[in-house]
Amino acid sequence: MSPIEPEGVRGQSTARRRSRVRLRTLLIWLAVLPTAAMGTQVAVTAERLLSQSEHLRADVAAAERIGVPLYTLMVDMQAERTTTAAVWAGTAGAEDELRIRRQASDRGVAEFRRLAAGTAASFEEVNRRLDGLAAYRQRADARTGGADGTLAYYTGVIDAAIQAYQREFSHADDTDIVQENRPVVSMLAATEMVAREDTILSLAGPSRQLSSAGFDQFVSAVGAHRHLYETWIVPYLPERDRRFYERIVASPDWQTKLRIENAIISGHTDVESGVRLPAEVAGWRSAHANFSVQTASLNIDRARKVLTLGEAKAAELETEVAWLIGGSGAGLLLVVAVVVLTTRSLLRRLHDLHERTVTVAEETLPDVVDRLRHGRPVDDGVLPAVRGEGDEVGRISDAFARAVAVSVDGHRQLAAERHGFGLFATGIASRTGNLVSRQLSLTEDLQDTFGHDEALLAQLMRADQLTVGMRRQIENLLILAGGEVPDPHTEPMRIADLLREAAAEVEDFRRIERQALDETSVEPHAISQISHLLAELLDNATRFSPPRSKVVIRAEKVTDGLSVEIEDRGPRVTPERYEEMNGRLHQAPPYSVLAQNAHRLGLFVVGHLADQLRATVTLRRSVYGGTSAVVILPTELLVATEAETPREIVPAGPAAAEPSAPEPSAARPAPRPTVERGPEPVERTAAGLPSRPVKQPAAAPVPASAPEARPALAAAPARPALPERVPQTHIAEQLRAPRAPEAAPRPDAETPEEVADAWADYERGTQTVEEELRRDRP
Numbered sequence: 001m002s003p004i005e006p007e008g009v010r011g012q013s014t015a016r017r018r019s020r021v022r023l024r025t026l027l028i029w030l031a032v033l034p035t036a037a038m039g040t041q042v043a044v045t046a047e048r049l050l051s052q053s054e055h056l057r058a059d060v061a062a063a064e065r066i067g068v069p070l071y072t073l074m075v076d077m078q079a080e081r082t083t084t085a086a087v088w089a090g091t092a093g094a095e096d097e098l099r100i101r102r103q104a105s106d107r108g109v110a111e112f113r114r115l116a117a118g119t120a121a122s123f124e125e126v127n128r129r130l131d132g133l134a135a136y137r138q139r140a141d142a143r144t145g146g147a148d149g150t151l152a153y154y155t156g157v158i159d160a161a162i163q164a165y166q167r168e169f170s171h172a173d174d175t176d177i178v179q180e181n182r183p184v185v186s187m188l189a190a191t192e193m194v195a196r197e198d199t200i201l202s203l204a205g206p207s208r209q210l211s212s213a214g215f216d217q218f219v220s221a222v223g224a225h226r227h228l229y230e231t232w233i234v235p236y237l238p239e240r241d242r243r244f245y246e247r248i249v250a251s252p253d254w255q256t257k258l259r260i261e262n263a264i265i266s267g268h269t270d271v272e273s274g275v276r277l278p279a280e281v282a283g284w285r286s287a288h289a290n291f292s293v294q295t296a297s298l299n300i301d302r303a304r305k306v307l308t309l310g311e312a313k314a315a316e317l318e319t320e321v322a323w324l325i326g327g328s329g330a331g332l333l334l335v336v337a338v339v340v341l342t343t344r345s346l347l348r349r350l351h352d353l354h355e356r357t358v359t360v361a362e363e364t365l366p367d368v369v370d371r372l373r374h375g376r377p378v379d380d381g382v383l384p385a386v387r388g389e390g391d392e393v394g395r396i397s398d399a400f401a402r403a404v405a406v407s408v409d410g411h412r413q414l415a416a417e418r419h420g421f422g423l424f425a426t427g428i429a430s431r432t433g434n435l436v437s438r439q440l441s442l443t444e445d446l447q448d449t450f451g452h453d454e455a456l457l458a459q460l461m462r463a464d465q466l467t468v469g470m471r472r473q474i475e476n477l478l479i480l481a482g483g484e485v486p487d488p489h490t491e492p493m494r495i496a497d498l499l500r501e502a503a504a505e506v507e508d509f510r511r512i513e514r515q516a517l518d519e520t521s522v523e524p525h526a527i528s529q530i531s532h533l534l535a536e537l538l539d540n541a542t543r544f545s546p547p548r549s550k551v552v553i554r555a556e557k558v559t560d561g562l563s564v565e566i567e568d569r570g571p572r573v574t575p576e577r578y579e580e581m582n583g584r585l586h587q588a589p590p591y592s593v594l595a596q597n598a599h600r601l602g603l604f605v606v607g608h609l610a611d612q613l614r615a616t617v618t619l620r621r622s623v624y625g626g627t628s629a630v631v632i633l634p635t636e637l638l639v640a641t642e643a644e645t646p647r648e649i650v651p652a653g654p655a656a657a658e659p660s661a662p663e664p665s666a667a668r669p670a671p672r673p674t675v676e677r678g679p680e681p682v683e684r685t686a687a688g689l690p691s692r693p694v695k696q697p698a699a700a701p702v703p704a705s706a707p708e709a710r711p712a713l714a715a716a717p718a719r720p721a722l723p724e725r726v727p728q729t730h731i732a733e734q735l736r737a738p739r740a741p742e743a744a745p746r747p748d749a750e751t752p753e754e755v756a757d758a759w760a761d762y763e764r765g766t767q768t769v770e771e772e773l774r775r776d777r778p
Helices: 014-018 023-089 094-115 121-130 133-142 147-169 175-207 212-236 239-250 252-267 279-373 392-450 454-480 495-504 524-543 575-586 591-596 602-613 752-776
Strands: 269-271 274-276 512-515 520-522 551-558 561-567 616-621 627-634 638-640
Touching (some): 023 094, 023 133, 023 147, 023 279, 094 121, 121 147, 133 147, 147 175, 175 279, 212 252, 212 274, 239 252, 252 279, 279 392, 454 524, 495 512, 495 520, 495 524, 524 551, 524 561, 524 627, 575 602, 575 616
Parallel strands (some): 512 551
Antiparallel strands (some): 269 274, 520 638, 551 561, 561 627, 616 627
């Protein structure tokens, strides 16, 4: 990724990058969302205010259209109820007045029904009750059903009208209108209580007698209307209406009303049929006719003021909406301008910070880490410094500088620890290598001394092989610690000899079948590394394949260099496992991964050696079901084999050893025009045994800044080089003569018990491999 690339992380997929929202988009949304929220809030507020204005105007229009007929209907029904009670009580002249009252009620009912058609459910309730008016009039004319039932019907119609008024004209959202409208409904209820008193007194008639129930209703009506006036009407009346109410209360007619109410409550006489009223009730009718007109005028005037206030409030709300839209629009434009300028400034600063950060992350920091890894000094001036800026972007820059400083310190400490661990591991390996070299020297001395004893010689050869395996494990430690494999070779080595030397490092070397060309050789400086790499792969192949199966190693020239293939007959491995193992071969793992796979370090060693040689190692499934390891050595490590005259092998000892016959399993290439050279001269011990080349322990890796700092290593005793043991050197004299060819292959001399043991070993090896595979899987 280039230093100026605006977004993304190295190695991140394009699909994943597209799934994330850019910071520019987030900032734009940060500007758009508050603006949209403010606009939405303004729109909602304006809509609410306009809705409230329309509601007020609708209430005012409904009150003017239906409220007045409803109030007229209520007054007419109160008058008809009172007259009906008088007719029921036998008052003279009440029939003619009842006829007039019914005609007025019929006109009010017709007008109300015409205007209230298709309106709210509250008005429908009034219409439903009015449907029974004709039936109750007939009952009143026929004096059937009792006066209380008939009068109760009229009371129900009037209560429904008051409830309709309260529900439809008293739910405005404005508190001022609610405050103004509250006394109107209470005044209607108080007027109804006084009208009930008038009806009850008319029901007493000339006899001035009431039933106990009627008297209780009268007392309840008196208490209710006085409570309404004192609690719900007078405290909420404006000053002008309160003075008008006080004039009504101070009028002689109202005082007569109070005197008659008090006289009835305190001066009544209990009789057998109920209660006999005092004589003062005679003045009630004239007084009620006068003060009822005044209270009706107060009710109408209060209702008109409420309607006027509703009109004014609706106009005020519309004006408020206009100012709200205009002011909010200007505010939104200002907010948008400020947000755009702020966003551009922030994005510009973040872009500069991004460029500096990417430059440090992709150029500066990798270079610093690489210098620390190789022990070179680091200039702290190239790293970002903490500037102590106070704003948010500056604090982010300072935080990144601190993170880089912590990272560099961690890498510096890690490099020091790795270097120290390399010195420690190399020192331990050097001392152990000296001991192994001494043990190899001792083994060769024993071979020289007891070489005549073939059984003991076989055991000494076995010990020698185990010691060689120990030396290879020590070299593994050197390689993983950053050291170098000791290389005593000074001349190129043929591929066939190199494969033979690698096979000699493996404990079960007899199972290895070699196939190689002799016209290609390897540079001296890479012989030990290649031999160690192939020995690790061969050891792995012999360990994880059936005990009696062959492991084939073949080498041939290819376009990119030299191909060395090792093929075994081991257990089946899944493609996922091959992918994991090839990952270990192609990338050097950290120490934490090495610690988790301490029991399987061979692949890591092969990977380190392949990286040093610039070779490639690939594991894949063989056509025989096992594993095939393909090693591609680069061309720069190869040289052409010089033509040499064959030289005889000089055996050491009294009896001259004949040249060994070529191994039957080694597939030799077809003859070529070039002359193949013979094996290199072999140094031998006093007993005639070939001596091994001595590998000096490697020194620990030393940083470039301190080349003189190398640990002193104990030098192993010098001894001649040993490419490989020569077959038939110590063979008995009788066996050196060539044998006559057999007519037919002899039957296998192995017993069934030996075959069973061999297969048991193979099964145990297979189970061990499967267990290790399961343990290595995540």
